[in-house]
Amino acid sequence: MLAFTLRRAIQAIGVMIAVGIISFSMFRFAGDPVNQMVGMDTSGAERAAIRKSLGLDDPVIVQFGRYIGNAAQFKFGVSYQFRLPVTNLLMERMPATLELAICATIFAMICGILMGVYSALRRDSWLTHIFQAVSLIGISLPTFLIGILMIYLFSVTLGWLPSFGRGDVVHIGWWTTGLLTLSGLKALIMPSITLGLFQMTLIMRLVRAEMLEVMRTDYIRFARARGLTTRAIHFGHALRNTLVPVITVAGLQFGSVIAFAIITETVFQWPGMGLLFVQAVQNVDIPIMAAYLMMVSLIFVTINLVVDILYTIVDPRLRSTVSRAH
């Protein structure tokens, strides 16, 4: 078990280094940061001095060594655009992104499971057909389009919800939350739906397929024979057995919800890390880009590692194969 965990952890470090190499080599094609930092009519000598002070003239290998060395200590330097430490900027923006990602996941889980169960049990109901159509839209329409359409419907035409931003936020220590104010809650609705729609579709289809599968199994038939109520059978037995894969998928998807928040945050001007990243790309703000990419890959790697370890704990069969492998 310990050996297994260790092996996985070493693999995770390997992945992180690979991401570091890829992202570092990408920066060399991102453009010249100095151009974005100064006005158009800045003299060549002045530009050269800035390049030098940023260490952009050093050999590539020296720059890479410095970059990896700092990243390992969570030192990402100072943002070229804002002249603020990147770590502070990311920490400031993190609550916005996490809140959005959690709300989107909760929305996706609740709606996805309910719709999935319903469409599995009432296969020919008209509501099921509507759910199927919605899920088709969720899977095929790009996020930004859904976001813009919602803005035009709910903000411009109906005037119910704000079109951008987080509303009023409350500070709790270093964390900021929009969950405690009315405008904050209103501002969360559309971005969460936009971000969660894809996950919702995924979960709905998964629950539906699993549910149909489970309903055909022997123990459900036995339960029926024992005379249990339909409700107990559906929710106590069938649904509970479909939830294991659903939770796994939702957990794994949480990483991509955070990563894909980039698009949703751009559409809704949501002041999170994704928006910060997009602005950084436009302005060749390498310290922010580097830190963000490393952080996202760290989230992915950690989630995968935890899931792997949890599997072996939850599922004894997996554990036995692991120990037999030794």
Place this chain on the structure above:
Amino acid sequence: MSVGRSLFAATLAGALALAVSPASSQTLRYANQGELKSLDPYTLNESTTSAHLGHVYEGLVARGKDLKIIPALAESWETPEPTRWRFHLRKGVKFHNGDPFTADDVVFSAERVRAKGSNFQSRVPADAKVVKVDDYTVDFVLTSPNPILTALWATWYIMDKKWAEANDAVAPTPAAATTPSYASLHENGTGAFTIESHQPGVKTVFKANPNWWRKPEHNLKEIVFTPIANPATRVAALLSGEVDVIEPVPVQDIERVKASPNATVLTGPELRTIFVGMDQARDELLFSNVKGKNPFKDVRVREAVYRAIDVDLIKNRVMRGLSTPSALMVAPEIFASKDFTRPKFDPDAAKKLLADAGYADGFEVTMDCPNDRYVNDAAICQAIVGMLARINIKVDLLAQPKAQYFAKVLKPGGYKTSLFMLGWTPDTLDSQNVLHDIMGCRDDPKDPNRGEANLAGYCNKQFDELADKVLVESDTTKRDLLIKQAFELSMKDWAYVPLHQQALAWGVSKKVKLTQRADNMVMLYWATKQDE
């Protein structure tokens, strides 16, 4: 009884006060596509940033609604001799923290703006001496006459010496700072607004300064500024009434905003001139199938390209009528151009010129173009590709984001371009800047900054001589004549292909009245907002 009466009196007084001063009671919400990155006024020389900071800081002079230079922190000035400018400072002005404004602050600001790390070093000539005569008089002693010394000073903001010294902000925050500086997160100006909170890239709240020395024309209590980068979201925020002013409105959304019940669009010509340039410096083009020679060195080929581009078609189709075709490399507000007309669009003549130059079958060349810098930039380039194809010049278009584009074509990238599109606003609002930076010879040993942004490498010594005369000529009539001669010369050389001045488009709620200035600086101290 007396308590009741005084309470009543107080209430009445309060009610009266409310009734007689409805001014300064409004919150104006403003969204721009760009962010306010640093509050240090010497860090980034870029017009949007300068406009934001112009609400907080002030210069010795300012630009009025018509862009004319008007007195600000300097009440008046004179030039007792051509190389000595004397400024009489305004008395009784206080910085936001209460420090009085004096000559020491001007001397300090002149040092700081020229210090290493400032992006505004050219605001005050490096060899100029700044002398305090008394507390409210400052002399600028120059080594050579400069008739447009104050042209750039509307965005040279005066800082408080005492405050900077107390907060370790004497040195400007350099673009490459490795530690955050106090001045980039805090302000202490003399201007119409103070900054109450500033979260870079998220939100900035400005509060009206009750002690401003000028009588405010605005009726605002605060300005809430949010950057909204996504154009569709920005427009939606305006249409839904969540913001009052947006800049810019995308060209394709202008009609829709105008048709909406609660907002409209202010449009007007901008000072920026968009132009096309051809590399005429190299002996062989970097990106072309013509080897061993450079077709753009031939003046006939340059004329052919000029005549093959139909600016009216670009105006009508690409810009939806929102551009002003230009014969000159500067806007009419900068140099009155009634003596100049744009040479006619004539593809047949262009074909003939190409044939005369030996390119009857045309040639291939790559065009560099930004796709996120100017209004419809990539679409304009695409249109030009089609127009040049008609005279058999096959253009391979490379449209890139500005970060990559500028890295390739500007001086630090080695001017790596054969054909390009660029936009330029002379920040002095004076032709001399264009004659020097865009059209001056690149490798002048005496003046290494000449031709800094001359991506085409146009070079004519006679032209440079004229530009040098323009720099020191104080007589306006003579100066204008010299500028005219210079432009005539460059047109005879077909040096560049000026296309147009693009239009400004600000989205404004119908509740708000504001003044649009042609330099695209949104100055909200001229804005008034009706009651909700």
